[in-house]
Amino acid sequence: MRALVDLDRRWIFLVVFILLAIVVIWPLNLPVRVTPMTQGIYNYIENLPAGSVLWLGLDYGPSVAGELNPQLTAVVEHAFRKNLRIITYTMWQTQGTIGRNIIDKLLKEYKKEYGTDWVDLGFKPGGITNLRLMTSSLKEAAAGVDYQGKSLDEFPLTREVKALDKPYVAFIIDFPAGTPGAAEYLAIVTEVKGVPMGVGQIQMSVADSMQFVHSGQYKGMIPGLRGAAEYEKLIGKPGTAVRAMDGQTLAAGFVGLLIVLGNVIYFSTRGR
Amino acid sequence: MRKELPTIICILMAVVVVVSMYFYVPNEKWKLMDMFDNWYNLLYYLAMGLGLINLTRIHVMAVVKRRPNWVYSIWLVLFMWAYFILAMIQTVDGPQADWVFQNFLTPIDSTVFALLAFYITSASFRAFRARTLEATLMLLTAFIVLLGTSPLGDLIIPGWTTAKDWILSVPNTGGQRGIQIGIYLGGLAAALRVMLGLERAYLGGAR
Numbered sequence: 001m002r003a004l005v006d007l008d009r010r011w012i013f014l015v016v017f018i019l020l021a022i023v024v025i026w027p028l029n030l031p032v033r034v035t036p037m038t039q040g041i042y043n044y045i046e047n048l049p050a051g052s053v054l055w056l057g058l059d060y061g062p063s064v065a066g067e068l069n070p071q072l073t074a075v076v077e078h079a080f081r082k083n084l085r086i087i088t089y090t091m092w093q094t095q096g097t098i099g100r101n102i103i104d105k106l107l108k109e110y111k112k113e114y115g116t117d118w119v120d121l122g123f124k125p126g127g128i129t130n131l132r133l134m135t136s137s138l139k140e141a142a143a144g145v146d147y148q149g150k151s152l153d154e155f156p157l158t159r160e161v162k163a164l165d166k167p168y169v170a171f172i173i174d175f176p177a178g179t180p181g182a183a184e185y186l187a188i189v190t191e192v193k194g195v196p197m198g199v200g201q202i203q204m205s206v207a208d209s210m211q212f213v214h215s216g217q218y219k220g221m222i223p224g225l226r227g228a229a230e231y232e233k234l235i236g237k238p239g240t241a242v243r244a245m246d247g248q249t250l251a252a253g254f255v256g257l258l259i260v261l262g263n264v265i266y267f268s269t270r271g272r
Numbered sequence: 273m274r275k276e277l278p279t280i281i282c283i284l285m286a287v288v289v290v291v292s293m294y295f296y297v298p299n300e301k302w303k304l305m306d307m308f309d310n311w312y313n314l315l316y317y318l319a320m321g322l323g324l325i326n327l328t329r330i331h332v333m334a335v336v337k338r339r340p341n342w343v344y345s346i347w348l349v350l351f352m353w354a355y356f357i358l359a360m361i362q363t364v365d366g367p368q369a370d371w372v373f374q375n376f377l378t379p380i381d382s383t384v385f386a387l388l389a390f391y392i393t394s395a396s397f398r399a400f401r402a403r404t405l406e407a408t409l410m411l412l413t414a415f416i417v418l419l420g421t422s423p424l425g426d427l428i429i430p431g432w433t434t435a436k437d438w439i440l441s442v443p444n445t446g447g448q449r450g451i452q453i454g455i456y457l458g459g460l461a462a463a464l465r466v467m468l469g470l471e472r473a474y475l476g477g478a479r
Contacts, residue, residue, distance in 0.1 A: 013393075032423055130309065252424055256424075
């Protein structure tokens with residue numbers, strides 16, 4: 001027992017590393033049950049008529065890309081299958097080309113066209129204030145250009161969509177890693193303009209967002225990596241998230257085991 | 273007028289923003305809010321520029337005066353200006369600027385965040401103890417939610433995810449709402465103090 005109390009934490013790091021490496025080599029393919037939150041987003045997109053505009057807020061940076069990239073991939077794939085059109089916008093300058101590279105790849109795969117099926121406004125400074133301006137005039141808030149600096153008048157999609165408002169935008173999904181993010185969309189766009197929204201959340205923020213799912217203000221929520229795996233299951237294309245869930249499962253199991261072991265040691269050595 | 277004028281401007285701006293957010297004002301007829309938003313954006317750009325100059329000044333002084341860890345200041349100034357100039361020449365989406373982002377910032381950011389998994393695992397072994405009733409409740413909750421976020425919970429006991437969902441939906445939602453309402457009421461009170469000119473700390477100290 002003494003040896004466990006004095007255990008060098010580097011042994012724990014090593015076990016975590018081995019566990020994560022094992023599933024990369026030998027996937028476990030554990031079953032994932034779809035939760036109503038993820039189903040809510042899926043159903044909303046599924047019921048949108050072809051040609052509807054889906055607004056995606058890519059408000060995250062590289063740190064949480066491991067969780068949110070698989071969510072974004074699954075949602076965009078679903079949207080392209082349903083022939084929806086997409087506008088992307090980020091309030092986070094650290095978003096860079098993370099989301100764009102994903103959508104660009106799927107755009108080619110589904111033989112869609114930039115400007116008609118997707119326009120990326122890129123990063124525009126101003127945060128919440130600029131988001132509010134988006135609800136009045138897309139052109140003004142985006143300084144009239146997309147991420148490449150090309151005029152929004154060049155693209156059929158942004159010639160038609162004048163603002164982040166009804167009837168132009170049918171549904172919003174924000175993928176936030178913090179503020180500004182989904183809570184700002186909810187307060188400024190959904191509550192004021194009535195455009196329905198959902199959220200693709202990192203696991204750490206799921207507890208914060210639950211209240212808005214229950215109130216019906218979010219039509220659904222994709223919770224973390226597990227949510228991404230659920231969405232991949234729903235669209236019938238298991239991918240990165242389903243594979244990564246194996247690693248998360250083993251790591252969670254190991255953490256659970258350590259919690260129990262730590263407490264057994266604590267109670268057995270308490271009086272000594 | 274050093275304090276009165278900024279206070280009057282603040283009150284006027286606050287009234288316009290509050291009226292436009294709390295009452296329906298057709299935007300086509302009243303473009304004032306859009307104008308303010310544009311002003312804010314302009315100030316944002318200016319603040320970024322000011323930050324760049326200020327950061328350079330602080331770190332150049334750190335190097336000149338050989339303050340502790342001054343070597344890092346050289347790296348900061350060097351990378352900041354190199355990337356700034358590169359982005360000015362070809363925009364942040366240019367091939368080289370994007371290469372720097374993809375190959376420097378992205379792996380560093382991801383790695384730092386990924387390291388959390390190792391530290392949390394180690395901390396769970398050393399710090400998560402059922403010492404008191406409150407600590408025990410927190411421990412049990414964390415244990416259920418942790419295993420519930422992966423398929424493992426349902427594999428151990430069928431219905432584990434349901435227990436996790438209940439914790440998130442009932443006690444968590446109730447607690448979150450209570451905290452949020454408190455925060456927003458506090459924020460509203462603070463905003464009212466600024467709008468009424470009672471709170472003037474943002475104007476800076478008196479000389």
